[in-house]
Amino acid sequence: MHLARRTAFTALAVATLAAPGAAGLATAAPHTVAQRAPICDGAGAFGSLSTGSLSTGSLPGTDYLCAQPGDLLDVRIGDVHATQPSLGYDEVYYKLGRYTLGKDAINKKFDDWCEANGQAKAATAAPTATLADPASFTCEVPVGQETEDTIAPMKTVVIGPGGALYLTDGHHTLTSFYELADGGPNLHVRLRVLDNLSQLSTQYFWAEMKKNKWVWDRDVDGSTVPVEQLPAGVGLANFADDKYRSLMYFSRDIGFTAGTIPFQEFYWGAWVRETSGIDLTDWNRNDLAGYLDTVKRATRAQTALPADSAVQSGFTARELGVLPQWNDGKAESKGEFAKLSKPYSDDKPGKIAYAIEYKNSLSR
Secondary structure, three states: OOOOOOEOOEOOOOOOOOOOOOOOOOOOOOOOHHHOOOOOOOOOOOOOOOOOOOOOOOOOOOOOOOOOOOOEEEEEHHHEEOOOOEEOHHHHHHHHHHHHHOOOOOOHHHHHHHHHOOOOOEEEEOOOOEOOEHHHEEEOOOOOOOOHHHHOOOOEEEEOHHHOEEEEEOHHHHHHHHHOOOOOOOOEEEEEEEEEOOOOOHHHHHHHHHHOOOOOOEOOOOOEOOHHHOOOOOOHHHOEEOHHHHHHHOOEOOOEOOOOOOOHHHHHHHHHHHOOOOOOOOOOOOOHHHHHHHHHHHHHHHHOOOOOOEEEOOEEOOOOOEOOOHHHHOOOOOHHHHHHOOOOOOOOOOHHHHHHHHHHHHOO
């Protein structure tokens, strides 16, 4: 696999194809031969997968034109295009709080970068380690030794017209990296290719993206956003704040299991906003007790749904990962809800506490 942009952390990116039907790995929807990206061989941008050889024959601006589903691309995060108009800001605030105010032995940002890069968790990090210098920390799995399990959590991208990169999962993670002092637009991370639609016109590209549900084109009020108005890239300033998306992030493993489909939390958020009947009028997003109460009400409403009930956009509660029992059948003082409830003063603060503490730090 050709990489035109190389950084100190890797002289080589491994082209890894997902095995057909492999658990946890998204597969591309089929489309006609005429729509397919060119197959590259000897003189093309991509070398033999069987030998791992690389070729550097692509022209400027066509770095990713020959990427195939399953390839792992080393990218500059400032080069990716968004496929959603909003973020759950509180999820990003949690991550930034954990990265800057955290109590972890190894800063969580290194874990998150290693996971996003297909290398499991961080193994070591020097006291002066930074994301900008990947030689200053190590991941559990070296580049070239990835497995299906380490590849599955990687963030995903579709190759669009002209070889442009369209992020389909990872907007919150990449935005969090973008906002860090040792991150920013020049930070590199690998992304897994879902599909290559580079030969399609812009019109048919977006039609295919919508057909595959690889784009979320609704604003925070549920109105349709024209695709040409989607953010050009990641970074908080490019996105609106969707409080329902934040709520659903903190509801993971309490009301539903995450990771089943792209934009899963947006579908659940739209359900909360439009049909759940949950009153969020008095929701105080800067108060831990109030936030936890809102999560509790939303997740109890989720788990009360019949598994085959329609939720959003043709998806059922089962397809959207609803849990059969609230908090996975555990008492309020146990399980994921108990972890979420920990205040910042605890040795292991909960995610909401980190988000609130970070927001408070901005006004100090």
